[in-house]
Amino acid sequence: MPQPEAIFTQPVRPLSISTRVDSIDILRAITMILMIFVNDLWSLNDIPLWLEHVPNGVDGLGLADVVFPAFLFIVGMSLPFAINTRRQKGDTDSILIGHVVRRSIALLIMGVFLVNGESINEAATGINRLVWNVLSCCSFILLWTGYPKTARTWVVMLAKVLSVGLLMALAFSYRGEQGNRFAPHWWGILGLIGWSYLPAALITIFARNRLAILVAVWVGFCALSMISAAGLLPKVFSFIPSAISGGTMVGLTMGGVVLATLFQKYRQQAENRRMTLIFILASFVLIGLSVYTRTFWGLSKLAATPAWLFLCSAFTCLAFIGIYWLVDMGGKANWFRFIKPAGTDTLLCYLIPYFAYAFTTLLHIHLPDVLLTGGVGLLKSVLFALLCAWITGLLNRIGVRLKL
Known part of the structure; x- marks a missing residue:
């Protein structure tokens, strides 16, 4: 049996190409279902406050504040597998x-377009906000879908040129609520994922499965999160996007990279129980760090505090362990077959609600109040999220699949 320090000094041998970890796909699918669910809560009345985002300046978390960091953590978990496979x-x-x-x-492009759609001046732009979102999403799909190998080259090129032209026309015609032009007012969810993914992926490439490097980088971004929260970050770094310089979001993603690299090592050696014990202990350490750092900077998603980083990393780690034992070890992957498209084509699933909201609004389809209130309303939002996963699977079967 290798000595503990060998884990940190030797590269982890990559898994074979054919190896797939169903639990990661399913954890990603569940997270996307939850993301669509919490994003749909705006349509409901009389629902528990703990489901929603905690307001800015308030110390605490709601369910909606846990979903996005979990997704960032899972982005990191996927990186070692994806990079090893491509190598x-x-x-x-x-x-x-x-x-x-x-x-x-x-x-970043997708994030900026969808963010501008949130504050569009419909009259000045000459385009309804819902139509703007649908046209943007259609362009994304045409530009980045995985076209079949049998598709004619000129057809693919024409589709891509049309999508780029449409995006440029939308950007040129855009006017915001204050008369402002098209610009990255903030990066949006997809943009923040892009900024977090960029350094984490590059570091994973250069680290080559060397855990010592990955852990050191994760610790560095956690420290950067605390430095930023304390207001001690030198102004010379102000040119770096806050999603990176703030430390917290990349720290979440790098946490997933570290966990996945450890997971590969223990899985190759069939040490599932040892792995589980270590991951559970690590989660409790992270919870302790969250409790400690909360006393200094609070617990807040909007402020991206270190306590939010540590606590959400722990929650996601524990969720992964539970799903791994149920799915990969217990053979229960079929239980999640219906939602799996949300985990294998997550980006397309994320875009489906934009089409759904435009369809129902422009066709003046209104649900009765009883379906938008309390527990019944929550059930409606759950079913809506599941419907988005089903539509994603249907689109995949007919050849529509986003592939960045």
């Missing part, structure tokens, strides 16, 4: 870096 297929570091940069840019 086994022959990708060099330069190819991997190019892929990461292109993917990050795509997420």
Whole structure:
């Protein structure tokens, strides 16, 4: 049996290409279902406050404040598997870096367009907000869908050129509520994911499964989160996007990278019980760090405090362990077959609600109040999130699949 220090000094041998961890896909699917669910709470009345976001300046968390950090953590968990797989297929570091940069840019573009749609001046722009969102999402799908190999080259190129032209037209015609032009007022959920993914992916590429490097970088971003929360970050770093310089969001993503790298090592050695014990102990340490740092900077998603980083990392780690034992060890993956498309084509699933809201609003489809109130309303939002997962699977079966 290897000595404990060997875990931190030797590269982890990558898993074979054919290996797939169902529990990661399912954890991602559950997280996306929850994200759609909490994003739909605006349509409801008389629901528990603990389900919603905690207001700015308030010390605490609601369910909605836990979903996004869980997704960032899962983005990190996927990175070692994705990079190892691409390396086994022959990708060099330069190819991997190019892929990461292109993917990050795509997420930033999508985030900025959807953010501008939130504050659009419909009269000045000449486009309804819902139509703006639908046109943007259609362009994203045309530009980044995985076209079949049998598709004619000119058809693919025409679709991509049309999508780029449409996005440029939308950006040029845009006017905001204050008369402002199209710009990254903030990056939106997808943009924040893009900024968090970029450094985490590049570090994972260069670390080559060396856990000591990955842990050191994770500790560094956790420290950066505390430095930023204390207001001690030098102004010379102000040119760096806050999603990176703040430390918290990249810290969440890097936490997932560290966990997945450890997971690969223990899984190769079939040490599931030992792995489980270590992950549970690590989660309690993270909870302790959250309790401690909360006394200094509070617990807040909107402020991206260190306590939020540590607590949500612990929650996601514990959730993964539970799902791993149920799905990969217990063979219960079929229990989640219905929602799995939300975990394998997550980005497409995220875009489905934009089409749904536009469809129901523009066609003047209004649900009765009884379906939008209390427990019945919550059931409606759960079913809506499940419907989005089903539509994603249906689109995948007919060949529509986002592939950044």
